[in-house]
Amino acid sequence: MESIALFRVIKTGATNFYRNFWLSATATLIMVITLAILTLTLVTFNITSVAIQNIQERVDISVYFKTQVSEQQILDIRSELEQLPEIASIKYVSAAEALASFKEKHSDNQLIQDSLGQLTDNPLPPTLQVKAKSLDEYPKIAEELSKSNYAAFIDKVNFQDNRSVIERLSRILSAVKRLGVGMAVVFCFIAILVIFNTIRLTIFNRREEVEIMKLVGATNWYIRWPFIIESIFYAIAASIITILLTIPIFNYLLPRLNIYLGTNLTSNTWGFNLWIIFAIQLATALILGIISSTIAIRRYLRI
Amino acid sequence: MIRFEKVTKTYKDKKAIENIDLEIKHGEFVSIVGVSGAGKSTLLKLIFGEEKVDEGKLYIDDIDIASLADEDIPYLRRKIGIVFQDMKLLPKKTAYENVAFAMEVAGYPKDKITHDVSKILDIVGLKDKTHNFPDEMSGGEKQRVAIARALAHKPVLLIADEPTGNLDEVNSFEILDLLQKINQLGTTVLLATHARDLVNKIQKRVITMDKGRISMEQAKGHYKL
Numbered sequence A: 001m002e003s004i005a006l007f008r009v010i011k012t013g014a015t016n017f018y019r020n021f022w023l024s025a026t027a028t029l030i031m032v033i034t035l036a037i038l039t040l041t042l043v044t045f046n047i048t049s050v051a052i053q054n055i056q057e058r059v060d061i062s063v064y065f066k067t068q069v070s071e072q073q074i075l076d077i078r079s080e081l082e083q084l085p086e087i088a089s090i091k092y093v094s095a096a097e098a099l100a101s102f103k104e105k106h107s108d109n110q111l112i113q114d115s116l117g118q119l120t121d122n123p124l125p126p127t128l129q130v131k132a133k134s135l136d137e138y139p140k141i142a143e144e145l146s147k148s149n150y151a152a153f154i155d156k157v158n159f160q161d162n163r164s165v166i167e168r169l170s171r172i173l174s175a176v177k178r179l180g181v182g183m184a185v186v187f188c189f190i191a192i193l194v195i196f197n198t199i200r201l202t203i204f205n206r207r208e209e210v211e212i213m214k215l216v217g218a219t220n221w222y223i224r225w226p227f228i229i230e231s232i233f234y235a236i237a238a239s240i241i242t243i244l245l246t247i248p249i250f251n252y253l254l255p256r257l258n259i260y261l262g263t264n265l266t267s268n269t270w271g272f273n274l275w276i277i278f279a280i281q282l283a284t285a286l287i288l289g290i291i292s293s294t295i296a297i298r299r300y301l302r303i
Numbered sequence B: 001m002i003r004f005e006k007v008t009k010t011y012k013d014k015k016a017i018e019n020i021d022l023e024i025k026h027g028e029f030v031s032i033v034g035v036s037g038a039g040k041s042t043l044l045k046l047i048f049g050e051e052k053v054d055e056g057k058l059y060i061d062d063i064d065i066a067s068l069a070d071e072d073i074p075y076l077r078r079k080i081g082i083v084f085q086d087m088k089l090l091p092k093k094t095a096y097e098n099v100a101f102a103m104e105v106a107g108y109p110k111d112k113i114t115h116d117v118s119k120i121l122d123i124v125g126l127k128d129k130t131h132n133f134p135d136e137m138s139g140g141e142k143q144r145v146a147i148a149r150a151l152a153h154k155p156v157l158l159i160a161d162e163p164t165g166n167l168d169e170v171n172s173f174e175i176l177d178l179l180q181k182i183n184q185l186g187t188t189v190l191l192a193t194h195a196r197d198l199v200n201k202i203q204k205r206v207i208t209m210d211k212g213r214i215s216m217e218q219a220k221g222h223y224k225l
Helices: A002-019 A021-058 A071-081 A095-105 A110-118 A137-147 A163-205 A207-215 A220-261 A274-300 B040-047 B070-077 B095-105 B110-123 B139-151 B169-184 B196-202
Strands: A061-065 A087-093 A127-132 A154-159 B002-011 B014-024 B029-033 B055-060 B080-084 B157-161 B188-193 B206-210 B213-218
Touching: A002 A021, A002 A220, A021 A163, A021 A220, A021 A274, A061 A137, A071 A087, A071 A127, A087 A095, A095 A110, A127 A137, A137 A154, A163 A207, A163 A220, A163 A274, A207 A220, A207 B070, A207 B095, A220 A274, A220 B070, B002 B040, B014 B040, B014 B213, B029 B040, B029 B169, B029 B196, B040 B055, B040 B157, B040 B188, B070 B080, B080 B139, B095 B110, B095 B139, B110 B139, B139 B157, B139 B169, B157 B169, B169 B188, B169 B196, B188 B196
Parallel strands: B029 B188, B029 B206, B080 B157, B157 B188
Antiparallel strands: A061 A127, A061 A154, A087 A127, B002 B014, B002 B055, B206 B213
């Protein structure tokens, strides 16, 4: 008996949804806009975060040693440097390794391969690649290295200061966060109002039916739930439309981002996973729908 | 089955009914008469839980109505069939669908609904109007649909509030015949009305109300004011 009642409640909710098609279309559309803004914010936020992380990972100090410095001397310097509190890690790249990786990197360039073949000596110096614990330490470390008593062994300290880029990205990140969250809040509010109004109109259109339902002994949940079901239909429809819009945008965007940022983002990467994004959209839509229908029912459905 | 003990109901300082003592037994046919505003409708609304008793006690089948929670009211209403002057039919549903609606909301399975609804429509004499919409029916026929709907739950009590108010004489008497037939089948009937001719024809218990009080009770009564 309960399952029949449940089926009838859902059926009534579905009838409410398609009986006033244009009203339902408007409610769904405004929800799609809200979800799209939310998704856009989320994705922009994720992209900026990935970009910052990516650039931060690429920042390091390369210490090029003079070719006559022995490997043992370099390793001794490394262990001394590792004692410094501001240094996170130091990687030693020998001259041979540097050459091998250079060859590999330019394996398809015949000219470089040819000129390398004519050399008898390895032209590349051994290197230490230093990573600091925080970005702000880099200039200090670079300066100290070039001044220290190791200076005699060092050919060149190479440090590219990416801090201004990172700072700019961080500013974008916080702007995205503020603007996105602000817009999302405003549109959530609009969506709640629109759905509230739609449910209110449905209640108004069905007031006779509701009155009769009460008379013939319909339980309160049997009267109320079709209106909540109606808003759940809006939520499901809106999330499906939004995710269908998101998929092609992702397919277009991710490969280009990967080239630009040198990342390997796929639609399985956390933060870009379509299922997770769909789940977030659906959850948001359901919360908005249930909030607005509940308010409408409380205000306009006298039981 | 219904017992009023010193029941008073007040709307904004105005006493709609005052100090009512009344007992109605199973299987009775009781007419409640009185001018508009005498308290007939309020009395009926208290019975089906549309209004709450302010003072006194109201028992239905020995259950104190005041002890029922809001969630219990629907189950009370499935024991009571209610018919109004304005019928309250759904215009977009056929006679069949209007009656079936009452059973659907109570969660009956489809095959039982199909079976019962055609039987009930037969009882009220609307077998050949099964698939007509309210607009395609006369006032009397519409009121029969409303009565059929009220019977859908096989109620122990049928409350009819001015059921003939919008009907001509012939139709009114037909509705009355139907109510008497339902009463003979064992359902208690409570009829609130203005219609003098109807009441005089019934020859059963009459309760006359005036200004919220019972002014007269007759076992085989006539309409007197």
